[in-house]
Amino acid sequence: MRSYTSIKRGLPEKIFELRNKGLSYGKIAKQLGCAKSTVCYYLGKDQKEKIKARKLKYKLGYVPLREVTSAHVTQS
DSSP states (O other), X not given: OXXXXXXXXXXXXXXXXXXXXXXXXXXXXXXXXXXXXXXXHHHSTTHHHHHHHHHHHHHTTOOOHHHHHHHTOOOO
């Protein structure tokens, strides 16, 4: 979950309601006074699961491939 404050404000319900009315993510964010990423979090497909998986990877010491390859580049 995002935060207790957004749930307390009823933000998820308001986001879904406005999206059902056809508003864009940006317009929803502007109208509710929240970040566009918050709107994406609630409306995006599998966003909550993706965020949980990403946090778990970093908690377990995951190093992105681009950092590994750039650190191991040998010079000719």
